[in-house]
Amino acid sequence: MIKIIARNHLERFLTNEDGFLLLNIIRPHLQQGEKVIISFDGVDSLPSSFVNTALLPLLHDLPFSKIKEYLSFEDTNSQINSMIKDRFKSAIEKQLAIPVY
Known part of the structure; x- marks a missing residue:
C-alpha cells in the first residue's frame, strides 16, 4: 500500500493538466495491483475538470x-x-466520454 499526499506532488488542483499529473502518479501503482491512498490534506475543493482527468x-x-x-x-x-x-x-451511469491518457 502506498499513501500519496497530493500537496507533496502538486501545487494546485484546478485544471485538467493538474489532474493529469496526479493520474500519472497513481496509475502505475494501481496497474501493479498496489492499493493507493490519496490524501487531500490542505485541499479545500476539487473542480470537476481536475477529477475528470485525475481519476x-x-x-x-x-x-x-x-x-x-x-x-x-x-x-x-x-x-x-x-x-x-x-x-x-x-x-458509469451515463457512459460519458472518458478521456484517454
Whole structure:
C-alpha cells in the first residue's frame, strides 16, 4: 500500500493538466495491483475538470469494483467526497466520454 499526499506532488488542483499529473502518479501503482491512498490534506475543493482527468481515465484500466477496492481517499471534506462520487457515478451511469491518457 502506498499513501500519496497530493500537496507533496502538486501545487494546485484546478485544471485538467493538474489532474493529469496526479493520474500519472497513481496509475502505475494501481496497474501493479498496489492499493493507493490519496490524501487531500490542505485541499479545500476539487473542480470537476481536475477529477475528470485525475481519476476517470482509471476506468479504462480497471473495472470500477477494482478501483473502489484499490483506491481510497483521506483528509477530504464533503465537497471533495461529493465531487469524486458524482463524477464516477456520471461516468458509469451515463457512459460519458472518458478521456484517454
